[in-house]
Amino acid sequence: MRSSFALIATAGLVAVALTGCTAQAPAPEATTGGSSELVEATGEFGSAPKVDFPTPLMPSETECTEIIEGEGPLLTEGQMALVGLAVYNGATGDELQVTGFGDEDAVPLTVSDTTLPGLMKGLTCAREGSRVAVVVPEKDGFGPNGNESIGIAPGDSLVMVLDVQRAFPSRADGAVRLSRDGFPAVVLAPDGRPGITVPKNDPPEQTEVEVLKEGSGPVVESGDTVVVQYTGVLWDDNSVFDSSWENGSPVTFTVAEGEGSQVIPGFSKAIIGQTVGSQVGVIVTPEDGYGDQANAKIPAGSTLFFVVDILGVL
Structure with a gap:
């Protein structure tokens, strides 16, 4: 079981917010400095590194060094990203968390403005x-109050080593x-x-899927776990009831035909058989959605429309 720091990471409090280095992207917000250059992390990429640094290591600004x-392109x-994550108290040298390396599931971290600033x-x-x-x-860490639950006292710095595995x-980047x-x-x-703009006409009687962008990646199969961005609206009034974009x-x-699916049948129908890199639109009838049961912002008997970007298969 992952320790508290990894749980914080997967909850989004330290979700990675990255900026890119394409021609129109901003420059990196941190550079190599005297403190980050003192961090040694040896061992093969993807395996738990042996990390060593002098203590206390107390930088005035966030620094980063690409060891491997x-x-x-830089992450944007x-x-x-799926990463192996090793976290230490920079003031004391204490290990706080090492997870996502070797046979362990990598930690998913997402570009988001909810991330830890450093x-x-x-x-x-x-x-x-990298x-x-x-x-x-x-x-740029946990601020003046620290985070005693994971071993960070007020004033302490953090040292992190990350292997960006994927x-x-x-x-979606398809045609x-x-x-x-x-x-x-x-x-x-x-x-x-x-x-999204839903037409004024009545919805179809069966779930319908349209490919809006056609990707060239692997085909999604029943039982696959996928990475997606999506927005869902109600057919009746075009209101957004859920959106990963809005959630950050x-x-x-997991999408599946029948047992094992973690989403409504219409969502699985939209994704299974499509290629990674595709964007699809799907009109989901109540039978393939939530039926005659209301669900959060979705009234009973609602026809739904989703736009889904298929970003990858785990």
């Missing part, structure tokens, strides 16, 4: 395949396809967030 160089806002700044120098040392002062895109007349219109914001993070769940 990755490939491809909206991405989910982790956000430090990981702007990371990319898939091993990164990040040194975080109190002001990074998913923030949006655009035209949808048929009468299907809900979808317009994308610059960050990929969909705006892509989500993962």
Whole structure:
């Protein structure tokens, strides 16, 4: 079982907020400095590193050093990354958490403005395949109150070593396809967030799927766990009832035909058989949705419409 620090990470309090290094992206928010260069992390990438640094290590600003160089672009806002995570108290050298390495499930961290500020700044120098040392002062960590539950006293710094094992895109990158007349219109914001307009006509009697972008990645099979971004609206009034975009993070769940699915049948029907990198729109009838039961913002008997970006398969 993961310790409290990993649970905080997966809950989003230290979800990774990363900025990219493409031509139009901002520069990294942290750079190599005297403190981060003192962190040694030896061992093979993906295996729990042996970490050593002098104590107390108390930087004035967040610093990061790429110990093992990755490939491809720097991670950017909206991405989910799977990482091995090792966390230490920079003042005392105490180990707080080592998880996600070797045979353990990697920790999913997402680009988000809800992240711990120092982790956000430090990981702007990371990319898939990177091993990164990040040194975080109190002001970019848990602040003046610390976090006694995980062993951080007021004033303590953090030292983190992360192996970025896999990074998913923030949006579907497939080839655009035209949808048929009468299907809900979808317009994308610059960050990929969909705006949806449902037509005034009555909804179809069966669940219908349209491919809005066709990806070139692996085909999603029944029983797969997928990484997606999505927005769902009610057919009747076009109101958004749920959106991973609004919630600040892509989500993962298992899609299946029948038992084992973690989503409503219409959602699984939309994704199974599609390729990673695709964006699909799906009109979900009540029979393939929530039926005659109300669910949160969804009235009983509602027809739903989702736009789903398929970002990866775990």
